Amino acid sequence: MPVTLSVRMGTTLLLLTCLLACDSQQHQVSTDSAPVEMRAVAAELVQQDGQWRILRGGEPYFIKGAGGSHSPALLAQSGGNSVRTWSTDNAEAVLNSAQQNGLTVMLGLRLGKERHGFDYNDQQAVAEQKERVRQLVLKYKDHPALLAWGIGNEVDLFYTNTNVWYAVEEIAAMIQELDPNHLVTTVTAGIDKSKAELIAQRVPSIDYLSINIYGGLENLPAHLDSIGYQGAYVVTEWGPTGHWEVPKTEWGVPIEQSSTEKAQVYRHRYQQGIAAAPERALGSYAFLWGQKQETTPTWYGVFTEAGKANEVVDSLTYLWTGQWPLSRAPSISGFSLNGQTAGQSVHVKAGQAVNVQLTYQPGSEDSASIRWEVLPESTDIKAGGDPEARPQAAVLTVTPTEQPGQMAFAAPQTPGPYRLFAYVENATGKVATANIPFMVDGH
Incomplete structure (x- = not known):
């Protein structure tokens, strides 16, 4: 079901983010363990009693997800039910692992970005990109762990050429035709009134908006009201206060929150920006279920480089299950x-x-x-x-x-x-x- 954006005049608040993408017959993909039978589980977006929700296999499905494929078993044990990727790199292993752990996957389809030199006025490059995506959709569309396709990630970050949205629409419409069993979305770097209007006009074939947002998530439902967006949304990246949002030292470097402060922030932002909007929020993907160097080695990952879970995992367990784990972090x-x-x-x-x-x-x-x-x-x-x-x-x-x-x-x-x-x-x-x-x- 395509998103309908009705935009009214209101306060425009730009919520920036960082940061940090086969054929139709049944077949099998072999892994190190048992092969996974390729039989799609249908997911659809419906509106019932004024509330948007996902139905997966005919049952309500609220996304309790995390970005990254580290330790899927722990994600499931912590009450999570879905993982998000930014590309199809290693997609087969991610999908199979998710299936074995009772998880679903929002599979990212990587698109070229203007800030990396991709030219959305280059019709040949755009056509070649669309064909590459088509082959990927055909390859993975029948996997039983697949939940949704994420077309690009923050293609709007530092962009000037809004023709990118026409390219996203061509891909979204193509996927809706090739794969009627799964949801289709695109992921933005925050959302403001002008961006919402562009997406409404140029990308009618997505099912809902996916928004990456860090500081300001607690105000997202009110902000969406202010720009007139009444459709469904998923918060596809959220977590600690971004390194561009925090106070700095006198020599200009950002001051990172401790893991304790981050754990508190995760709880507050989830409760205000996601759980508090059940009529529109379809769930979220916390960032990052893994570890990466971004400003520091500890800023965004909920694991250390050695793979040790920090307090944020405890907070996510509480948010997803309503109970704290028996073993608590320092x-x-x-x-x-x-x-x-x-x-x-x-x-x-x-x-x-x-x-x-x-x-x-x-x-x-x-x-x-x-x-x-x-x-x-x-x-x-x-x-x-x-x-x-x-x-x-x-x-x-x-x-x-x-x-x-x-x-x-x-x-x-x-x-x-x-x-x-x-x-x-x-x-x-x-x-x-x-x-x-x-x-x-x-x-």
């Missing part, structure tokens, strides 16, 4: 260098002994261990979730004390901006994370 309530917090723009001298105080609770365990790391401030900052290189860790000489959470370290000899990271891990393998930016001044 939490952090205070972090300072030489008695100063991150918001005070900490300066130290090269080689100086820096005193650290971390206040934490070990979660459901009796104790926890702390790992410390110093990284130079990242200089490989990209946009829209594009890949970034992780800084190489500085040599760290730690002088422990007898007090838990206290230690001293020698500041790097090379002047410049750095961050001290703390990883608190309890016996269940769950973690809490925090970091403080600091500036090393010359001797």
Whole structure:
């Protein structure tokens, strides 16, 4: 069922986001385990008693999803029911794994982006892209784990050529014809009045809007009212406050929330921006069910680089099931260098002994261990979730004390901006994370 956008005059609020895409006969795809029978499960968008909802296999289906395919078994155990991808890379394995764990998949169809050099005035390039997508749809459309097709991801981020929406419509209409069993959407970087109008006019073949939004999610239902959008929506990326939205140090680097603060933010934003709009919200995909370097190694992932779950996973479990897990992650309530917090723009001298105080609770365990790391401030900052290189860790000489959470370290000899990271891990393998930016001044 196509989206209908009725736009009235209202306050325009631009909600930016980052960041960070076979034939019709039944067949089988082999995996390392049992083969999966290719039999599509029909999903449709309906409006009943003034409420938009997804019916999958004829039953109401509310998306309790996460972006990323890390640890699908844990996602299912945590109460999740769907995963989102940004492309069809490794799609067969993702779909099969989802099926084996009782999950569905919003399969991303990667499109060229203007900021990467794709020209939507180039008719040949647009036609070749459409044909590539057609082949992918034919290849995966009968998989029983498939729920929806996501056409592109943030093709509107930093764009100027609005012809992209005509290309999205051509693909959406094609998919509706090729695959009547699954939902079709496109993913935007936030939503404002002018963008909503363009999509309404140029992309009538999508079923609903998919919106990536971080800070401001709690106000999304009211914002959609203000721009006149009364259709269904899915929040396809949401989570911590974005690195472009937080306070900065005096030298201009963003101050990251601790995992404890993030866990609280996830709960608040979900309850206000998704659960509070049952007549239109079809569910969401939390970001990121995995780990990535984006500004820092800990900003967006709900797992560490070692694959350890942080407090956000506990919060998502509560949001999806109504119950907290029996095993709880540690939490952090205070972090300072030489008695100063991150918001005070900490300066130290090269080689100086820096005193650290971390206040934490070990979660459901009796104790926890702390790992410390110093990284130079990242200089490989990209946009829209594009890949970034992780800084190489500085040599760290730690002088422990007898007090838990206290230690001293020698500041790097090379002047410049750095961050001290703390990883608190309890016996269940769950973690809490925090970091403080600091500036090393010359001797």
